[in-house]
Amino acid sequence: MIAPPETHRKERTLTRALLGWLLIPLFFLLAVSAYTTYRNAYHLAETERDLVLEEITDDLKELVSATFESNGRIDPNSLSFSLLIRDARDQRYFAIYNASGTLLAGDRRLTRMGAGIGSGKRATFGNLSLDGRKLRRAILKGGPEDLPGFEIQVAETTSRRGRLTLHLLRGVLVPQAFVLILSIPLIWFGISRGLHPLEALRRRITQRSAQDLDAIPVDNSPRELLPLITALNDLLLRFRAVQEEQRRFMADAAHQIKTPLAVLTAEIDLALSDTTCPCARPTYSRLQKATSRLTHLVRQLLALAHSEANAGKTHVLFDLSELAREVTGDFVAAAARRRIDLGFEGTDQAIPIRGNVMLVKEAMKNLVENALKFTPEGGTVTTSVRAFPPVFAVADSGPGIPEAELPLIFQRFHRAPESSTTEGSGLGLAIVQEVARKHGAVVSVGKSELGGALIELQFEGDAVSQS
Ligand SMILES: Nc1ncnc2c1ncn2[C@@H]1O[C@H](COP(=O)(O)OP(=O)(O)OP(=O)(O)O)[C@@H](O)[C@H]1O
Numbered sequence: 430m431i432a433p434p435e436t437h438r439k440e441r442t443l444t445r446a447l448l449g450w451l452l453i454p455l456f457f458l459l460a461v462s463a464y465t466t467y468r469n470a471y472h473l474a475e476t477e478r479d480l481v482l483e484e485i486t487d488d489l490k491e492l493v494s495a496t497f498e499s500n501g502r503i504d505p506n507s508l509s510f511s512l513l514i515r516d517a518r519d520q521r522y523f524a525i526y527n528a529s530g531t532l533l534a535g536d537r538r539l540t541r542m543g544a545g546i547g548s549g550k551r552a553t554f555g556n557l558s559l560d561g562r563k564l565r566r567a568i569l570k571g572g573p574e575d576l577p578g579f580e581i582q583v584a585e586t587t588s589r590r591g592r593l594t595l596h597l598l599r600g601v602l603v604p605q606a607f608v609l610i611l612s613i614p615l616i617w618f619g620i621s622r623g624l625h626p627l628e629a630l631r632r633r634i635t636q637r638s639a640q641d642l643d644a645i646p647v648d649n650s651p652r653e654l655l656p657l658i659t660a661l662n663d664l665l666l667r668f669r670a671v672q673e674e675q676r677r678f679m680a681d682a683a684h685q686i687k688t689p690l691a692v693l694t695a696e697i698d699l700a701l702s703d704t705t706c707p708c709a710r711p712t713y714s715r716l717q718k719a720t721s722r723l724t725h726l727v728r729q730l731l732a733l734a735h736s737e738a739n740a741g742k743t744h745v746l747f748d749l750s751e752l753a754r755e756v757t758g759d760f761v762a763a764a765a766r767r768r769i770d771l772g773f774e775g776t777d778q779a780i781p782i783r784g785n786v787m788l789v790k791e792a793m794k795n796l797v798e799n800a801l802k803f804t805p806e807g808g809t810v811t812t813s814v815r816a817f818p819p820v821f822a823v824a825d826s827g828p829g830i831p832e833a834e835l836p837l838i839f840q841r842f843h844r845a846p847e848s849s850t851t852e853g854s855g856l857g858l859a860i861v862q863e864v865a866r867k868h869g870a871v872v873s874v875g876k877s878e879l880g881g882a883l884i885e886l887q888f889e890g891d892a893v894s895q896s
């Protein structure tokens with residue numbers, strides 16, 4: 430069975446996780462707040478409405494007392510009773526019992542509670558259920574001097590209480606929920622801003638070239654990121670150590686090969702000059718070519734190893750113009766052998782740059798070597814220098830470098846298929862690239878006015894001021 434593509438998996442982001450971890454407790458707090466607010470609102474509504482109910486009970490008692498005192502009896506159908514308990518929203522009931530427990534007026538379903546409940550000046554409250562509805566009831570007993578033994582009851586449905594509770598609840602919860610919802614984008618923004626250093630670190634790492642194994646600067650990174658940066662720097666340090674080990678091995682190996690190779694070359698030259706055995710000459714000739722190729726490869730490997738070494742410590746101030754003239758001069762004889770017109774265009778002024786002279790010279794040599802190698806006999810190669818910014822350029826009248834080859838020519842051991850007829854190891858431009866990197870320089874490849882390739886090595890404009 431084919432596994433679903435990775436893209437279908439839900440992407441995990443730190444922002445979302447943090448938002449979740451903040452919002453879940455916030456919603457929990459809102460729920461707790463809703464519960465406590467409801468409890469408080471219910472209690473407040475109950476207290477408020479109980480006061481009203483008590484007032485009505487008191488009024489009813491006064492009315493009963495006045496009526497009873499004036500004519501010694503109570504009219505159960507008195508309009509005053511129904512006027513007193515009337516309410517627009519809630520349904521109210523009342524009951525008046527005398528000392529012997531006889532219902533004088535009101536609703537029989539409000540049963541007499543008897544002694545023990547509701548004695549004293551204040552009413553006693555309780556709940557009861559009537560016709561399937563919940564009712565709140567106030568019970569007030571007559572005192573020794575005022576309706577002794579009487580019991581006055583007033584009960585009401587809880588519609589007003591419910592509405593009041595809901596009103597209070599809404600008054601608190603709606604603004605709270607509103608604030609919580611409003612806070613989501615603010616929290617999101619805050620988290621994004623808070624994670625900014627992480628994003629900056631990511632950018633700093635992704636912008637690095639694969640060769641840049643220098644430690645990541647800590648700068649003013651937040652404390653939480655320091656362990657990560659330290660761990661990364663530790664890893665980079667170990668990488669650098671491994672790389673340095675490999676480079677040293679390559680340099681040592683190339684160096685070790687150099688001596689026997691020189692002996693071999695000398696021996697072959699000697700054998701070739703021996704005229705007593707002409708039949709072996711073709712073999713020696715081939716051997717000479719092979720050893721010359723091998724010598725070139727070893728030289729290039731050594732140059733690459735040196736260019737990869739930490740050259741920063743050996744940087745000095747030197748004249749780019751003078752070095753370019755010297756390198757070009759070194760190739761005059763080789764150019765003449767192939768009838769190539771090798772020229773140098775420079776200024777009389779010095780172009781001071783800071784760097785490793787040996788490495789820059791090696792890079793220049795490789796560029797001139799390439800131009801001479803790939804330009805057909807009778808062609809032209811021109812080296813030049815410019816100040817502001819400091820540039821060393823090599824232009825030739827050769828075939829140029831095809832567009833498709835441009836991303837590949839700086840790779841080690843890469844040689845364009847068109848170059849198969851010429852000799853080389855494919856390390857020259859890799860050396861140039863490495864030297865450029867060590868000097869903060871840029872290598873650019875283009876087309877020259879001579880019709881062939883134009884390769885420029887541009888050093889940093891303020892190269893001198895780095896001293
Ligand atoms: N001036 C040039 N004109 C045309 N092609 C070039 C030029 N310079 C470089 N190239 C192309 O780029 C490839 C890589 O160059 P590089 O110098 O790295 O290798 P090389 O010259 O083949 O070998 P090496 O320099 O190690 O002897 C070459 O093989 C060639 O195809």
Ligand SMILES: [Mg+2]
Binds near residue numbers: 798856
């Ligand atoms: Mg080369």
